[in-house]
Amino acid sequence: MIGSSTVDGMLRRSAARHPDRTALLFADRTWTYAQLDDAVTRAAGVLLELGLERGDRVATYGRNSDAYLLAYLGCARAGLVHVPINYALTGEELAYLVADSGSRAVLVDPSLRPALDAARLSVRTVLALRDEDDSLLTRASQGPVAELDVDVADSDLVQLLYTSGTTSRPKGAMMTHRSLVHEYLSSIVGLDLTETDEPLHPMPLYHSAGMHVFLMPYLAVGATNHLMEAPDIPEILRLVEERGLRSLFLAPTVWVPLAQHPDFATRDLSSLRKAFYGASIMPQPVLLRLQDALPELGFWNCFGQSEIGPLATVLRPEEHAERSESCGRAVLFVELRVVDETGADVPPGEAGEVVYRSPQLCEGYWGKPEETAAAFRDGWFHSGDLVRVDEQGYLTVVDRIKDVINTGGVLVASREVEDVLYTHPAVAEVAVIGTPDERWIEAVTAVVVVKEPVTAEELIAHAKQSLAGFKVPKRIHLVDELPRNQSGKLLKRVLRDDLERVD
Structure with a gap:
């Protein structure tokens, strides 16, 4: 049955x-x-x-x-x-x-x-x-x-x-x-x-976003779905133009090179009406470039994690103008709070951990009762994401809690530093982490992939124009590529391990 x-x-x-x-x-x-x-x-x-x-x-x-x-x-x-x-x-x-x-x-x-x-x-x-x-x-x-x-x-x-x-x-x-x-x-x-x-x-179906946020819901509403084996950028652009496709979800790691690809300027993408991306790793300067190039295209910012299916919040196209850095408000079946280390709600505008209560949530972790108990506490799932929420319920991601840098006793959100470095024209990709430092506890360290020649000193000078002194990277490493898994998630733990061996 x-x-x-x-x-x-x-x-x-x-x-x-x-x-x-x-x-x-x-x-x-x-x-x-x-x-x-x-x-x-x-x-x-x-x-x-x-x-x-x-x-x-x-x-x-x-x-x-x-x-x-x-x-x-x-x-x-x-x-x-x-x-x-x-x-x-x-x-x-x-x-x-x-x-x-x-x-x-x-x-x-x-x-x-x-x-x-x-x-x-x-x-x-x-x-x-x-x-x-x-x-x-x-x-x-x-x-x-x-x-x-x-x-x-x-x-x-x-x-x-x-x-x-x-x-x-x-x-x-x-x-x-x-x-x-x-x-x-x-x-x-x-x-x-x-x-x-x-x-x-185009995005992998083994990942929860491609399968559960897009393909399966689109099958549920009766849409005609065009499936690709992999997110090949020239092929994406060709199919959109030749088939007049209207909806496209890409991870930021694909949106970024797509916006920089030479075919992007020559293909007719006017059929596109809906674009979707993930929240916490989409560089704001790249989003602005995409919006300028495709003014008729609405952008939805999607945020969540695997344990909740993975969609938890959405920022709609009409909300981008006033809240471009927000990941939106809770979706239909998700209730959320932002709490401090004791589990108490934090005031609007203050950073805290977002916790969820929802029928979308998993039943726990397979064969891991201790990890399940640690994540599900007091009736809420603890996400590990550090966010701020305003009085209207809009969330802004600060960082993964483990990615906040303690430099000299002051906490720095790596995403804030990354967004500033992305505004430099030579920067293709950037990841900011904390590396051990005898004086500062952790030194703000940027790992940068460049698309044209630039020195570490020039990037530091650029950061100083927008950031407080304690947020400016103390170390910059220029690399050929950043380590990512196939879901597009940046593997900052790999960067930390590699730089610890180097240092």
């Missing part, structure tokens, strides 16, 4: 409303809603034929494709727990996620099979996602559609959504059908997602 409030139930209702409408385009394949819904049922049957049982975990190790979506929704319809794995992970990191989740099977892109074999996993069942005769895609694309004898409840786990692990080992956030359906509804309402949007999906 398929519950109406399950993840796959949302696709089933779209198929009932719009059976012949195009649901998904990928490569040279096109799926109507009816075809996609039937393929999900077949995919669920394939997974159950492998001997998997309700509640078993199924790891998926692949790039974006229609087969990847079938894996996720097939797991949902079969009562299994989907475990998305970053396709850039190899070796011990890959093995850890499969072992920690207790996955009984792995679905894999054939091109990634060598990395899977090299990880020496103790998993008996491995099935190709696509590009093979016996793959999940091939078997789900043909044959009869049998009724499934599976009772799926909205309280069942549907995904272990592993955190990015920017500060520690990844933890598996236990997402239920109910939590993700609430998240999809918050996304639809908060981002004005409609069936006429014609969205392009």
Whole structure:
């Protein structure tokens, strides 16, 4: 039985409303809603034929494709727990996620099979996602559609959504059908997602934003979705122009080079009406350049984290003019507070930790009761994000609590320093961290990728024009690239470790 409030139930209702409408385009394949819904049922049957049982975990190790979506929704319809794995992970990191989740099977892109074999996993069942005769895609694309004898409840786990692990080992956030359906509804309402949007999906589906804020909500409203294997910038620009696409979500790490790409000035992007980006790492100078180049394009600022599905707040286009640095207000199903170290509410304008209460929240961390208890305290989930909130409920991200720099006993938000350095024309990317210092406790240190020649002294002089003296970087390192995971998140812990070894 398929519950109406399950993840796959949302696709089933779209198929009932719009059976012949195009649901998904990928490569040279096109799926109507009816075809996609039937393929999900077949995919669920394939997974159950492998001997998997309700509640078993199924790891998926692949790039974006229609087969990847079938894996996720097939797991949902079969009562299994989907475990998305970053396709850039190899070796011990890959093995850890499969072992920690207790996955009984792995679905894999054939091109990634060598990395899977090299990880020496103790998993008996491995099935190709696509590009093979016996793959999940091939078997789900043909044959009869049998009724499934599976009772799926909205309280069942549907995904272990592993955190990015920017500060520690990844933890598996236990997402239920109910939590993700609430998240999809918050996304639809908060981002004005409609069936006429014609969205392009270049960002990885193993990440919660690409799958749960955009692709799944757009399937729920009945839109026609254009899926890319990876966020290739020339291809993004080509598809927007040639297909007249209207909606685009990109991480700031893709928006930045897209705005600087030579094709950006020559492609006709006038069809675009909705642009979405993530809050805390979007450089304000880059956003202003995009707004100037595309004045008809509305920008939505999305903020949250994996444990909440991940959308928690939204800044709408009409709110950008007055609050361009804010990440907006809470979405439909999220209640939030900003608290101090004792758990007491802080006054408007003062920095504190944002905590959440929401049906979108995960059930806790898989196999980690102590970490779960530490994050869920007094009925609220503690995010680890340092923010300010004004009297109207608009949040502004100050930093991750662990990224605030204690220099000489004074706290400095790394983001404030980064935004100033981004205004220098030679700066392509920048990350600011604290490094150990005998005099200052931590020295404000900038790691900069440049696009034209510049010296550290010139960058320091530039920062002094806008920042108080204690906020100005005491050290600047010029590098070729910044370490990031495939979600686009900056790995500041890697920078700290590398600079500690250098220093």
